[in-house]
Amino acid sequence: MTNSHKDSLFVLVKSLSKSEKRQFKLYVGRLGVNTDAKFLALFNLLDKVKKYNEKAILESGIVKKAQLSNLKAHLYKQILVSLRLNPVNQNIRVQIREQLDFATILYQKGLYKQSLKILDKAKGTAIENEEKNIAYEIVELEKIIETQFITRSIPHRADELAVQAKELSALNVTTSKLSNLSLQLYGIMLKVGYVQSDADHQRVKEYFDSHLPSYQLKDLGFREKLWLYKAHLWYSFLMQDFLSSYKYASKWVDLFYEQQEQIYLNPVFFLKGNHYLLESLFYVKYSSQFRKTLERLETVVASKSFPKNDNIASLAFLYINANKLNLHFLEGTFNKGLYLVKIVEYGIDKHEGRIDAHHVMVLYYKIACLYFGNGDHKNCIIYLKKIIHNKNLKMREDLMCFARVLSLFAHYEAGMDYHLEVQLKSTYKFLLKMNDLHDVQKEMIKFLRNLGNIYPHELQGEFQKLHTQLKKYENDPYEKRAFLYLDIISWLESHLENKPVSQIIREKAMSHTR
DSSP, rough: OOTTTHHOOOOOOOHOOOOHHHHHHHHHSSSSGGTTOOOHHHHHHHHSSSOOOHHHHHHTSSHHHHOOOOOHHHHHHHHHHHHHHHHHGOOOHHHHHHHHHEOOOOOOTTTHHHHHHHHHHHHHHHHHHTOOOHHHHHHHHHHHHHHHHOSSSEEEEEHHHHHHHHHHHHHHHHHHHHHHHHHHHHHHHHHHHHSHHHHHHHHHHHHHHHSOOOOOGGOOOOHHHHHHHHHHHHHHHHHHHHHHHHHHHHHHHHHHHHSSSSHHHSHHHHHHHHHHHHHHHHHHOHHHHHHHHHHHHHHHHTTTSOOHHHHHHHHHHHHHHHOOOOOOHOOOTGGTTHHHHHHHHHHHHHHHHTHHHEEEEEEHHHHHHHHHHHTOHHHHHHHHHHHHTTOOOOOOOHHHHHHHHHHHHHHHHHOOOTTHHHHHHHHHHHHHHTTTOOOOHHHHHHHHHGGGOGGGGHHHHHHHHHHHHHHHHTTTTTTTTHHHOHHHHHHHHHHHOOHHHHHHHHHHHTTTOO
């Protein structure tokens, strides 16, 4: 029996809304001959069942085993055709592509003038909406038609098309180079996290400098600028230059607010840009601007004009709630953020299959930190175990490392230190294996390892020693990343001053509120 999560047709059917299912049946029924079609019967069966069961399909008598694969492929295609006709999916990009298809059909029928008329209008729309790839395709088809049918309607038509093709091609090449660079840097970030040494720093810098294409900013359009800012953003993140990442994330988001029609044409890029802007603001501890940016994002997403589909809903859930958690970390209001746990858990289930395992683990880590900051160390451990025991997580090794380190401190705080020595050895080996054992982590593990030899009256002094040691690394370019995942200094200060860690963080937030 095929796994329901791996059967593409079943997943597609289950992703359809009620209105989309209704439209599909209307689409199928447009001709009476289809009302009893096998693919409609298969659709109705898949719509009713909760799990994909190939045996049940065959027993239903709809189709024989030898024909099932072809029938499923046909149904899959018909659903996609129906979805394409749905007004919800008729954005500018789809409309331009449709006009290009119409023009191609007219050209093939020898109706050159009609084809050129549609192409000229579609090209104007494409250029106006920064759809340069489609615009280039349109120009290429125009060139083909002009070689077969001389309209003489526009002087120097050949020169005009040649210049247009050259300009669009150059911009598309620039976009491709910038998008490739951005993607590669993002891949490095997911795999290993921030640069960890001078050698890493130099390697990433050389890679960035050698792959960044030459450009004149004034010659770039929306899409080229978007990829340019994305590439600089990922470079800044890798280098832990968070002021620079704030700068380029701001430029990214400002692009959309300056050309608001692009928000509705590229809602995914709009959401991602705001997420990275909020992440940068979190790292530079700019709490007032963080709150304003988050509120503005929520307002735009909630507006009637903002596009609605499953992918956008999943991303909006992920980015808005992750940053709501970050706001509570930033302000030290851990107890006020506990309501988000149920919302996040529900959302993870609701958007299952559309949010990847990496982002789910990030949410679990944030929930664990929320419980840790609130003093609920047992619940903190529960969520950390979801990360530590995830054998399929191949990305963000740094997240795995700090989940283990935070687990050690949570076990200590919860009084569950009877297996601490075993966990210490396991964590130490894991960090060595990941080549992620840095001075901050060494100091923290050394502190925990020595706890068994410390008398109660000596504990305050040991906390002070560790605090003094770690303060040295707070601004170190390669050690400070530890404090992005775990605010161990505030935790130590809470013990030294006998205050809840949430109060320490709130006092810090108030002292440098901007």
